[in-house]
Amino acid sequence: MPPGACCSVPGNGPTHRHSCPLTRTTRSGAGTRAVPSTETQVLEWFDTYHQDWEREKGGHWAVTRDGGEVLGRIALRGLDFDDGIAGVAYWVLPAARGAGVASRALTALTAWALDEIGFHRLELDHSTRNTASCRVATKCGYLLEGIKRSAAVHDDGRHDMHLHARIRPAGGFFHPSVA
Numbered sequence: 001m002p003p004g005a006c007c008s009v010p011g012n013g014p015t016h017r018h019s020c021p022l023t024r025t026t027r028s029g030a031g032t033r034a035v036p037s038t039e040t041q042v043l044e045w046f047d048t049y050h051q052d053w054e055r056e057k058g059g060h061w062a063v064t065r066d067g068g069e070v071l072g073r074i075a076l077r078g079l080d081f082d083d084g085i086a087g088v089a090y091w092v093l094p095a096a097r098g099a100g101v102a103s104r105a106l107t108a109l110t111a112w113a114l115d116e117i118g119f120h121r122l123e124l125d126h127s128t129r130n131t132a133s134c135r136v137a138t139k140c141g142y143l144l145e146g147i148k149r150s151a152a153v154h155d156d157g158r159h160d161m162h163l164h165a166r167i168r169p170a171g172g173f174f175h176p177s178v179a
Helices: 039-054 101-117 131-139
Strands: 026-028 031-033 058-065 069-080 085-092 121-127 143-154 157-167
Touching (some): 058 085, 085 101, 101 131, 121 131, 121 143
Antiparallel strands (some): 069 085, 121 157, 143 157
């Protein structure tokens, strides 16, 4: 997979939104991870996101309802073009949870990353306490490979993390309806 693969396909994949009103902390029974609490922090985060894209380190997109209301975020990060591996990450604001937002965003990003960009393997990890993310990963065809012990720090302390992965099919094309 050649360097420049991501940046050479402008207009494909999810739409990158340059700013969004992420002014709260996401909370669930699975612990807490902070999101920006001021507009200045939002702009700083998105500046870093732009730098990640330009440096081919990752891509971050706001998940929106019809291009308007922000529902969450999805990301492709830790891009390893030599081995064709990347990580995926997402979160959904509490008001939008349970409506398939994460599954639809993950399915779209997965299809784009495997088919258009040509990654071979996508990895997804989440707290073992986050059963909703486990369901999303499994629904989208990411197989559970194991547990990374004490691998992430949340506001309530260290968490073990499930590691899931989705491999590009032997035929070379990801089909969202075939998980």
